[in-house]
Amino acid sequence: MKIKTGLCFLLLFSLFIICIIGPMGCANIVAPLGGPKDTIPPRLISAIPKDSTKNFTGKKIIFSFDEYIDGKDIRTELLFSPVPKIDPIVDAKLRTVTVRIKDTLQDSTTYALYFGRGIKDVNEGNILRNFTYVFSTGNTIDRGDFSGSVVVANTGKPDSTLVAVLHDKFDDSAVVKNRPRYIARCDSVGRFHFQYVKPGTYALYALKDEGGSHKYLSKAQLFAFADSPVTVGAHTPPEALYAYVEGLDSVKKTTTGGTTKPPSAPKSTRKESDRRLQVTVNTPNNEFDVLDTFRLSFSSGLKVFDSTQLRFTDEGYHDIDIRKYHYARDSTNKIVTLFYVWPTDTKYHLILPRTFGQDSSGRKLLKDDSISFKTKKDIDYGEIRIRVPSLDMSKHPVLQFVSGDKIKYTLPFNRRKEVRQLLFSPGEYELRILYDTNGNMIWDHGVFFGKNKKQPEKVITIRKKLNVKPNWDNDWDVPL
Structure with missing residues (x-):
């Protein structure tokens, strides 16, 4: 009887301990965490043939990476330079990217493949930026190096959709009829960089690459040209280009009136x-x-x-x-x-x-x-006085007030290098200096074709935000 009682007590005690410990133990069972977010771009494991191969004779290049590759942007991002007549075919499958060369390669020529932002992983879209592969069909790798910048002349701002091109033919029609010899993409601040160029003299242009033709096909395209050929070597000085759309002219003053109003008249059918x-x-x-x-x-x-x-x-x-x-x-x-x-x-x-x-x-x-x-009323306007002490008046500067990417007002500077106006529309403006070389108070585009070539007039931004308050004397010194 005592044994049975003891066994019952032991059983009850065990159940009591299980009831206490059991829930606590279950509370500690959690699903495994996913770990930190992947921020590392794909890493190249191998290239066949290897990078910087000389005496290249193949038709196919295979790149292997350490993770799965999203290949949807590779073809649009890839620049093959010197520019081939027939574009290569690009395939991406799992961890492998294959480039099949369809054009006949030239003898003793250095080729570079610039992938831009095209190589990225599948899961997080991490980009292997500016991945470049080089090979030569000859015994040496060309090392000509040349850089520069392009801005849009009438805004003074960069345009990352532009490309810079080098032609080895110097007649004006080459930029229309022929593909360039070398090509480089502009970055977010307008810089371009040519690498692995055969040393020599080239005509330099920049343009909006319509349809991937690398040609100047329309006066509606942004286009820029260097005044003279550039000689590319190991240490070529940089060149600044100013892009314009021919026929695009800024008006002296755009309208500030808002919505229009019909004259009072009775309702009609x-x-x-x-x-x-x-x-x-x-x-x-x-x-x-x-x-x-x-x-x-x-x-x-x-x-x-x-x-x-x-x-x-x-x-x-x-x-x-x-x-x-x-x-x-x-x-x-x-x-x-x-x-x-x-x-x-x-x-x-x-x-x-x-x-x-x-x-x-x-x-x-x-x-x-x-x-x-x-x-x-007067109180609806502000008075402005804007001085630019370091201004070079020999360049015929005028001050542009820009709102919503539109030029609202263009005002001349006086001899004291200031702009003053008693009545001025309140609002937030960007200030730009137009170097008005012909004195007509509007921006003039460049001219490339013909004997009388002319660069576009240049514009620079001197202040991105300036708030003119109504019924207030708005007085500023603005540095260049």
């Missing part, structure tokens, strides 16, 4: 609207910015415009004191500009008789109409 001459003006909220130009915009070009029928009057509808103004039509006949020296805080009326204008379809206003608006 769609049929009436189709029969009526549609006109809008740049006076949002019936308010006009005196730094803007007053514009009448029409939905279709005017065939008839009789400015003598228009009445431009002051608040009391008396036009006796308003004399020095005039109208001008643009080339499309869709915009009529009213030029006038506008005072601030003043009311005006523009009276439009029904017969003042007519488009090519015979549409007129259905009835006489009028547009009433008021100019902004």
Whole structure:
């Protein structure tokens, strides 16, 4: 009986210990952690043939890496230089990248494969940046080395989509008709670097590479050229290029008016609207910015415009004191500009008789109409005084105010190397210096073809953000 009692006690005690220890033990059982995030790019294990091979005669290069490779960007990133007539075929499978050469290789020539950002792993997309492979069909590896930079001339900013090219033919048509001899990609700050170039003299260009042709195919392409050929050796001085789009010119001053407003008129049916001459003006909220130009915009070009029928009057509808103004039509006949020296805080009326204008379809206003608006007050503007003490006035600099990538104002410097204006639109601006060589207050593109080659005018950014406050004397010294 005592034995049974003792066994029962021992059993109960064991169960009690299991109940206490069991949950604690279970709480310590956790799933294994994934470990730190992989930030290491793929590593090259081998290349067949090996890098810097001489007397190369093969048609295939095999690269093996230490992890799986995402091959979707390799073909677009790969630059093969000297540039072949037939592009190579690139395959990526698991840890292997294979490049099959389809073009006939030239004798005694050094070739370089620049993979850019194309080699990356599958899991995290870690990039093996600027991976390069070199081989020679001759007994030596060419060591010509040359670097430089490209900026967009009218902004002073780099464009990483540009490529620099070297041609061994010097006629102007070569950049249009022929693929270049060597090619180098521009980085995020506009720098390019040619390596493994055969020493010699070359024509240097940079361009937006449309469709991978490496040619200058359209005046709508960004394009840059060096004034004279460059001689590439082991230590060639760098070259700065300025890219432009031919035909792209900055306007002296872009409009600052916001949304347009139709003149007051009774509501009409769609049929009436189709029969009526549609006109809008740049006076949002019936308010006009005196730094803007007053514009009448029409939905279709005017065939008839009789400015003598228009009445431009002051608040009391008396036009006796308003004399020095005039109208001008643009080339499309869709915009009529009213030029006038506008005072601030003043009311005006523009009276439009029904017969003042007519488009090519015979549409007129259905009835006489009028547009009433008021100019902004002095306190809506800020006063600015901006000095650039180290400015070289011999380069004919002018100051550009840029907002949202658009040039809002272009103002000249005075002899004290400053720009001052009593009324200026508040807002945040980027300041740029335009070296206005011909003095026309606008940026002018370059000219490459023909006898009279000309580089584009140059622009530099001197301050990325400048906040002009309303009703405030905004005074700054800005270093170059």
